[in-house]
Amino acid sequence: MRHFIIKSLMALTIMGANTAAQDYEYDLPIKEHIFENGLRLLVIERPGDTRVAAKIWTDMGALNEIPGEYGSAHFLEHLMFKGTPTLGAKDWEIEKPLIDEINATEKSMIAELNRARNDIRERGVFHDYKHEQTTPELTRLEKHIDDLERKVENLTNEGITMKWYQGFGGTRLTASTEQEYMHFDIDLPANRVDIFLRIEADRMTNAIFRKFDAERMILVEQRIGFLNQLNSRYLEAMDALVGRTSNVYIPEGYMTDFKNYTRQYERYLYDTYFIPNNSTLIFVGGVTMDEMILKVEKYFGGLERKPEPTRYYGQEPLPSGEKRLIYRDNKLSPRVELRYQIPGVGHPDKPHFDVIKEVMRNRLQKTLDDKKIGGSVNVNTRVVHTNNYGLPSSIHFAAIYGDTEKLDASEEAMLAEIKLLSEEYILDEELKFAQKTLRTQWYRAASDPNQLNFHIGHFEVMDSWKTLKPYLEARDKTTVEDVRRLVKQYFIPDNLSIGNVIPIGEGQ
Amino acid sequence: MRYLLKASCLILSLLALSLSTQILAQDLIHPRDMKIPKSEFKRPDPAKYQVSLDNGLVAYVAKEDQVPLVSLTAFIKAGKIDGHKEGAAESLAESFLNSGPKNMSPTTFKAALKRMTARYSVILHNKWTEINLNVPAEDLEEAFELFSAIVKSPNITEANIKTAAGKATKEVKVDKNGVIIDGSINVAVNKFHDIILKGNILGKKLVSSDFEDLSTHDVESFYTAYVVANNMTIAISGDINEGAIRKNLKAQFSGLINKTLPNHRNVPKIKHQKNKQHYFPADKLQTWVVIGHPLAPVAFKDETAFEVMNYILAGGHFWTRMFIETRDKYGLTNDASGYIEDQWDGSGSYSFHTSSRHDVTKQLYDNIMGVIYEIQEGLVSDEELMIAQNALADGVYEMKFKDGNATARSFAIEKLRYGNHERSKSYPARVRSVTKEDVLRAANEYMHPDAFQVILVGDYINLQ
Numbered sequence: 001m002r003h004f005i006i007k008s009l010m011a012l013t014i015m016g017a018n019t020a021a022q023d024y025e026y027d028l029p030i031k032e033h034i035f036e037n038g039l040r041l042l043v044i045e046r047p048g049d050t051r052v053a054a055k056i057w058t059d060m061g062a063l064n065e066i067p068g069e070y071g072s073a074h075f076l077e078h079l080m081f082k083g084t085p086t087l088g089a090k091d092w093e094i095e096k097p098l099i100d101e102i103n104a105t106e107k108s109m110i111a112e113l114n115r116a117r118n119d120i121r122e123r124g125v126f127h128d129y130k131h132e133q134t135t136p137e138l139t140r141l142e143k144h145i146d147d148l149e150r151k152v153e154n155l156t157n158e159g160i161t162m163k164w165y166q167g168f169g170g171t172r173l174t175a176s177t178e179q180e181y182m183h184f185d186i187d188l189p190a191n192r193v194d195i196f197l198r199i200e201a202d203r204m205t206n207a208i209f210r211k212f213d214a215e216r217m218i219l220v221e222q223r224i225g226f227l228n229q230l231n232s233r234y235l236e237a238m239d240a241l242v243g244r245t246s247n248v249y250i251p252e253g254y255m256t257d258f259k260n261y262t263r264q265y266e267r268y269l270y271d272t273y274f275i276p277n278n279s280t281l282i283f284v285g286g287v288t289m290d291e292m293i294l295k296v297e298k299y300f301g302g303l304e305r306k307p308e309p310t311r312y313y314g315q316e317p318l319p320s321g322e323k324r325l326i327y328r329d330n331k332l333s334p335r336v337e338l339r340y341q342i343p344g345v346g347h348p349d350k351p352h353f354d355v356i357k358e359v360m361r362n363r364l365q366k367t368l369d370d371k372k373i374g375g376s377v378n379v380n381t382r383v384v385h386t387n388n389y390g391l392p393s394s395i396h397f398a399a400i401y402g403d404t405e406k407l408d409a410s411e412e413a414m415l416a417e418i419k420l421l422s423e424e425y426i427l428d429e430e431l432k433f434a435q436k437t438l439r440t441q442w443y444r445a446a447s448d449p450n451q452l453n454f455h456i457g458h459f460e461v462m463d464s465w466k467t468l469k470p471y472l473e474a475r476d477k478t479t480v481e482d483v484r485r486l487v488k489q490y491f492i493p494d495n496l497s498i499g500n501v502i503p504i505g506e507g508q
Numbered sequence: 509m510r511y512l513l514k515a516s517c518l519i520l521s522l523l524a525l526s527l528s529t530q531i532l533a534q535d536l537i538h539p540r541d542m543k544i545p546k547s548e549f550k551r552p553d554p555a556k557y558q559v560s561l562d563n564g565l566v567a568y569v570a571k572e573d574q575v576p577l578v579s580l581t582a583f584i585k586a587g588k589i590d591g592h593k594e595g596a597a598e599s600l601a602e603s604f605l606n607s608g609p610k611n612m613s614p615t616t617f618k619a620a621l622k623r624m625t626a627r628y629s630v631i632l633h634n635k636w637t638e639i640n641l642n643v644p645a646e647d648l649e650e651a652f653e654l655f656s657a658i659v660k661s662p663n664i665t666e667a668n669i670k671t672a673a674g675k676a677t678k679e680v681k682v683d684k685n686g687v688i689i690d691g692s693i694n695v696a697v698n699k700f701h702d703i704i705l706k707g708n709i710l711g712k713k714l715v716s717s718d719f720e721d722l723s724t725h726d727v728e729s730f731y732t733a734y735v736v737a738n739n740m741t742i743a744i745s746g747d748i749n750e751g752a753i754r755k756n757l758k759a760q761f762s763g764l765i766n767k768t769l770p771n772h773r774n775v776p777k778i779k780h781q782k783n784k785q786h787y788f789p790a791d792k793l794q795t796w797v798v799i800g801h802p803l804a805p806v807a808f809k810d811e812t813a814f815e816v817m818n819y820i821l822a823g824g825h826f827w828t829r830m831f832i833e834t835r836d837k838y839g840l841t842n843d844a845s846g847y848i849e850d851q852w853d854g855s856g857s858y859s860f861h862t863s864s865r866h867d868v869t870k871q872l873y874d875n876i877m878g879v880i881y882e883i884q885e886g887l888v889s890d891e892e893l894m895i896a897q898n899a900l901a902d903g904v905y906e907m908k909f910k911d912g913n914a915t916a917r918s919f920a921i922e923k924l925r926y927g928n929h930e931r932s933k934s935y936p937a938r939v940r941s942v943t944k945e946d947v948l949r950a951a952n953e954y955m956h957p958d959a960f961q962v963i964l965v966g967d968y969i970n971l972q
Binding site for chain 1: 533534535536537538539540542544545547548549572574575576577623625627642643644689690691692792793794825826827831832835836837838839840841842863864865894895898899901902903904906907910911913
């Protein structure tokens with residue numbers, strides 16, 4: 001037995017010789033090149049990788065939408081899959097006049113729609129009040145567009161951009177639009193990166209919005225798919241409770257928005273934001289910066305710099321009172337949730353909230369269990385779809401139960417625990433464990449070129465790719481004093497939004 | 509003055525030249541005509557990763573040091589359908605997952621995982637089980653000890669049998685009218701399995717009494733019968749010292765015995781049933797649809813033809829016939845894709861999954877069936893074949909070996925399933941040798957609309 005232990009120890013000591021990971025630094029050898037037209041190129045070279053994770057990021061998203069058009073940025077992403085004159089057209093010479101006629105007809109339709117809508121005096125007064133009325137002319141114009149779309153359909157090959165990506169070994173073909181960005185993604189054999197540049201330069205410049213109305217229904221499908229989840233309406237209600245002005249708190253389109261989308265407005269978004277000086281190409285994998293500069297120049301060098309687009313400049317007002325949502329639902333598990341508004345990426349306090357999140361995740365569960373209140377604790381910073389914003393968002397502390405019996409006690413205990421965080425000494429080991437958890441999470445993300453690319457791009461649109469590494473390092477340097485200061489500053493009643501989920505009929 | 513004029517002209521000319529070189533014409537060559545090079549990928553040599561112990565255990569060790577993490581995975585060729593006592597596999601999986609090794613308490617085990625910030629999972633398949641542990645490299649010593657101990661001597665307890673019983677006998681929640689409370693595509697897929705596997709060992713439903721009769725001794729017997737050196741493989745990858753890992757593998761696992769295994773349960777061929785629609789009400793905004801049937805074991809010679817056929821028809825990506833005819837052209841659904849459920853031996857299933865708002869479900873169904881009949885009636889195009897072959901050989905296949913972690917995992921699974929690495933070696937050539945005629949034959953040989961079971965979860969509509 002003793003022999004076995006010694007042998008094991010010897011072997012383990014040998015293994016340990018290569019694992020001084022506590023000294024590991026955040027290894028982000030990002031190279032940057034900015035072209036004359038303003039296009040930014042970021043590359044992480046990984047010699048030996050046979051593939052490359054490629055993404056193109058555009059600094060625009062739901063933040064740039066206006067009321068009544070929510071989700072239009074996401075819709076634009078869908079439309080940008082519909083090809084260009086050189087991708088998808090069977091005969092562009094025949095198709096082009098039809099596309100022009102569709103756009104002209106839509107202009108007439110918008111004018112007619114506005115006229116009809118403006119006849120209604122109290123439009124928009126409530127969700128079930130009529131917001132517009134149809135007219136014979138509107139019906140005629142709609143039918144004309146429909147007829148033209150059918151003609152275009154016969155002149156089009158669908159799915160053409162994806163087809164060539166797939167045909168050249170592309171995988172992880174996705175695109176995503178969030179509050180602050182849109183990106184198109186692919187993972188390719190590294191020596192085939194030209195196909196990405198060819199297609200994306202074309203997509204950025206020459207997109208044709210084919211199959212507009214059919215695609216509109218895909219957004220409806222995605223929306224109702226989301227609404228089918230038991231907690232979606234509650235989460236949207238909580239988002240709305242916390243925020244006041246920022247689109248960060250608004251979902252990607254309500255049902256009433258989808259029918260409002262027009263080619264004209266989508267074209268405005270496209271022309272304004274899809275320009276080289278508002279875009280970033282990011283590659284992580286088996287390519288070099290030197291080769292990518294030449295290749296990117298070949299496909300994007302001909303694109304002109306355009307006027308700088310207007311960025312979102314709304315400012316979330318200071319919170320000024322404790323708020324509570326009582327959400328009644330028989331299918332959703334009862335819960336209590338505390339939310340506090342916190343700053344976004346770019347603000348020096350933001351990295352410390354990641355640490356607080358991890359500290360509280362452990363503390364709250366233990367406290368509720370110790371007090372025999374129990375429940376399933378969830379601590380997160382997720383609003384709508386993503387965890388990080390360059391704008392104010394919120395940190396959430398929730399406990400979920402099988403019934404309502406413990407809700408009051410849970411709320412009281414969670415508030416007390418948050419208060420303790422500002423008064424009581426936090427154990428150094430608690431802090432260290434939270435920091436280790438965050439480091440491990442980061443390593444798991446960074447081990448995948450696709451996810452690493454995502455994080456770099458995410459930071460670039462929220463703040464700057466250059467602040468990603470300092471952000472990660474700042475989390476490692478969070479002190480007990482930082483935690484206490486932030487808890488005192490942010491976790492105050494005036495900044496608190498409370499959510500209660502209870503069954504229908506209770507608490508009335 | 510004249511000199512100045514000349515100089516100005518020269519400057520203007522140079523400026524114009526400079527501008528013309530800056531604003532290049534956009535290169536819009538069609539992808540078909542681009543001279544895209546062949547992929548340079550070559551499958552790694554498994555021998556470079558392989559460690560074979562004298563007791564027959566085979567491991568794959570791969571260095572992948574982009575980040576300081578390490579993955580340790582054990583693949584065991586024993587799953588839900590194995591063993592002579594129902595519920596034993598489920599209970600063993602729970603023991604692996606919840607209580608760790610015998611030499612520590614479950615609380616200490618959980619605390620160790622937490623301390624290491626480990627990601628730990630146990631996945632029980634029909635015919636195999638995997639134990640995955642991912643930790644920071646700084647915790648490798650402790651993690652390796654823990655991982656070895658879990659595999660070699662799991663702490664099998666009554667509590668784990670109870671937990672397994674709770675999970676295995678869980679039913680879909682319905683209201684007093686029998687309406688499914690939280691419908692989803694998963695519910696529809698589970699109903700599909702219930703229907704096609706009725707009476708077959710693969711679809712066997714465990715009941716509480718299975719677990720009431722089950723003792724820890726039964727679960728121990730299952731463990732000692734199957735978790736042996738010649739019935740498992742191990743994959744270790746990440747920021748490691750490969751030499752040290754190889755040595756330690758020998759130190760930790762050489763003691764595992766190699767012995768004759770009990771026969772795996774024979775899975776009778778799943779019989780096709782006559783085409784039928786099955787409806788399950790759910791109060792939701794969409795209806796979920798699964799269309800499919802059992803899949804007879806696909807002959808080795810047909811495997812790649814069937815894969816290529818599925819890729820063209822509905823292969824789970826954007827450019828497929830089904831995706832285009834349902835989503836792109838008509839906006840009927842967010843997704844309609846085909847799924848080959850491949851059993852390690854015996855029958856599997858082939859099905860198509862989709863969802864839609866209620867009022868277009870019939871049209872969606874008709875369009876799906878339309879492309880299914882179409883691919884059974886005529887040859888695919890040269891371009892479709894080329895795209896599918898490249899996508900599978902240069903895309904899906906390459907991703908299985910995209911880094912050390914993926915490579916170690918792929919080899920370990922392949923070894924456990926087939927005993928060698930010939931399939932992965934020959935895969936690209938086999939995919940590229942598929943012809944249009946092969947695709948047509950596979951579409952008719954392995955897809956039978958007259959045997960489709962159509963599952964609807966949501967609103968009722970007569971699809972026939």
